Amino acid sequence: MSIISRSIVVKFWLTMVLIVMIILFFSGLVQTRELKKLYYNQQMEQLIKEGEHISINFAGNRLYPLTGILKTMADMLSANIMIVDSEGYIKECQGMGINMSGGGGERINVAGHHGMPWKEQDLESVKQGRTITYRGPNSFFDKDIISVAVPVYEGQQVTGAVMLSAPLAPIEGRILDLQKITLYTGIAGIILATILSLFFSRTLSRPLLNMNMIARAMAGGDYSRQVEVKSKDEIGILAESLNSLSLRLQDKVAALERLDQTRREFVANVSHELRTPLSIMLGYTEALIDGLAHSDTDRQKYLNNIHEEILRLRRLVTELLDLSRMEAGQVNAEMHETDVAAVAGRVFDKFQAVAAKKGVELRNSLPSVLHPVLANPDRLEQVFINLLDNAIRVTPAGGVVEMTAYELKNELRVSISDEGHGIPPEEQPLVWERFYKVDKSRTRTGEGTGLGLAIVKKIVEAHGGSVEIASMPEKGSTFSFTIPKKL
Numbered sequence: 001m002s003i004i005s006r007s008i009v010v011k012f013w014l015t016m017v018l019i020v021m022i023i024l025f026f027s028g029l030v031q032t033r034e035l036k037k038l039y040y041n042q043q044m045e046q047l048i049k050e051g052e053h054i055s056i057n058f059a060g061n062r063l064y065p066l067t068g069i070l071k072t073m074a075d076m077l078s079a080n081i082m083i084v085d086s087e088g089y090i091k092e093c094q095g096m097g098i099n100m101s102g103g104g105g106e107r108i109n110v111a112g113h114h115g116m117p118w119k120e121q122d123l124e125s126v127k128q129g130r131t132i133t134y135r136g137p138n139s140f141f142d143k144d145i146i147s148v149a150v151p152v153y154e155g156q157q158v159t160g161a162v163m164l165s166a167p168l169a170p171i172e173g174r175i176l177d178l179q180k181i182t183l184y185t186g187i188a189g190i191i192l193a194t195i196l197s198l199f200f201s202r203t204l205s206r207p208l209l210n211m212n213m214i215a216r217a218m219a220g221g222d223y224s225r226q227v228e229v230k231s232k233d234e235i236g237i238l239a240e241s242l243n244s245l246s247l248r249l250q251d252k253v254a255a256l257e258r259l260d261q262t263r264r265e266f267v268a269n270v271s272h273e274l275r276t277p278l279s280i281m282l283g284y285t286e287a288l289i290d291g292l293a294h295s296d297t298d299r300q301k302y303l304n305n306i307h308e309e310i311l312r313l314r315r316l317v318t319e320l321l322d323l324s325r326m327e328a329g330q331v332n333a334e335m336h337e338t339d340v341a342a343v344a345g346r347v348f349d350k351f352q353a354v355a356a357k358k359g360v361e362l363r364n365s366l367p368s369v370l371h372p373v374l375a376n377p378d379r380l381e382q383v384f385i386n387l388l389d390n391a392i393r394v395t396p397a398g399g400v401v402e403m404t405a406y407e408l409k410n411e412l413r414v415s416i417s418d419e420g421h422g423i424p425p426e427e428q429p430l431v432w433e434r435f436y437k438v439d440k441s442r443t444r445t446g447e448g449t450g451l452g453l454a455i456v457k458k459i460v461e462a463h464g465g466s467v468e469i470a471s472m473p474e475k476g477s478t479f480s481f482t483i484p485k486k487l
């Protein structure tokens with residue numbers, strides 16, 4: 001186990017042990033005090049009752065053999081019973097190892113006697129009929145005692161006192177018992193705290209340790225791991241946050257990697273596309289400089305080739321600029337209410353001649369009235385041009401290229417279908433990417449840059465629409481796009 005779990009569990013354990021000990025200490029203290037009070041009061045009351053009993057029944061009564069009775073009673077109560085006269089001189093003293101009757105040889109006064117708890121004023125109080133009590137150490141009996149002095153009456157006159165003393169030992173033993181129970185409870189509490197801490201370490205520190213491991217893995221670039229979320233408490237929330245953090249980081253990193261990859265490919269492709277026309281132009285120019293063109297016709301041909309490459313380069317640069325402008329979100333700036341049918345009609349007219357020359361039949365099947373859309377008409381025209389250009393190029397002589405459109409609830413859907421060679425399903429998603437060409441051999445022979453469809457997709461998406469391909473190899477393809485209606 002690592003430091004975290006150890007410290008948290010140990011802290012928890014120490015806290016619990018401390019709480020258990022504090023509670024037990026104070027409850028023990030209070031209990032001891034209360035018990036002592038209760039017990040002493042009870043014992044005191046008991047002694048007073050016995051004292052009164054002796055005082056009333058025996059002390060002034062000379063019918064009974066007093067010494068014997070006192071002896072028996074002292075044994076029964078495990079106490080010492082003393083009878084003193086009104087001056088405080090001991091007449092009888094029985095119990096707790098003392099057997100003194102009739103004053104013995106010398107007269108002993110309880111007040112001021114070195115071992116007795118009583119003083120002169122105590123005797124005065126008794127004489128006035130009050131019962132007095134004492135609790136504490138006593139050197140006469142050589143132990144802690146509790147004592148009572150009860151007046152003895154003869155008529156209305158106080159003629160002496162009954163004094164009962166009992167050792168405190170029994171209650172001390174009880175308290176020791178209680179303290180032992182408190183101690184055992186404490187030990188049980190500590191064991192319980194330990195068990196709870198172990199349980200706690202499973203439910204608390206284990207998920208924390210797990211999260212720590214996963215956070216470390218994330219720091220090392222591994223976002224694939226997820227914490228198992230079991231609880232709905234603070235730890236569960238933390239685990240969920242960690243999981244969503246890892247997912248988001250994973251997405252971010254993947255997106256960054258994709259972007260980086262695209263950029264690198266893009267730069268490579270652009271360089272390649274720029275280099276090819278440049279080397280062709282270089283070749284023809286050198287041939288011209290070296291006088292390799294022998295006739296005017298040759299020279300003219302070379303110059304035409306160079307001119308063609310320049311046009312190609314200009315187109316490439318224009319398209320790249322268009323793409324980057326669209327990526328910067330500049331299309332939306334010039335949007336206004338546009339009639340798609342009108343735009344399609346203009347492009348149709350432009351391509352009529354090209355199609356006819358190739359022997360391809362071009363059909364405009366758009367309805368003459370369509371719900372207006374919010375669009376940039378020049379960009380929309382570019383979409384039609386790029387799609388028609390592709391369609392006519394791939395369709396052989398005798399084939400048909402058709403433009404259609406229909407209205408959906410919230411958008412227009414425009415399709416351009418051809419009778420070309422089609423696109424294999426696995427290539428369909430790729431044709432929208434910059435510089436992608438299905439037929440690699442056409443790279444050089446045709447004039448395509450592979451940017452047309454990427455531009456189409458960018459324009460359509462900038463208008464809030466989407467693009468789609470349906471194609472059957474050797475039968476033809478249908479390129480569709482949607483564009484939201486103007487509200």
Ligand SMILES: Nc1ncnc2c1ncn2[C@@H]1O[C@H](COP(=O)(O)OP(=O)(O)OP(=O)(O)O)[C@@H](O)[C@H]1O
Pocket residue numbers: 386390391394418420421422423431436437438439447448449450451452453454477
């Ligand atoms: N109607 C179609 N039928 C079959 N394949 C097509 C069709 N339209 C496009 N493609 C394939 O998709 C590739 C990408 O098309 P895109 O229009 O982006 O580039 P291009 O036509 O090669 O060049 P550019 O449009 O920039 O002149 C094409 O090279 C072609 O292989």
Ligand SMILES: [Mg+2]
Pocket residue numbers: 386389390448452453
């Ligand atoms: Mg194209």
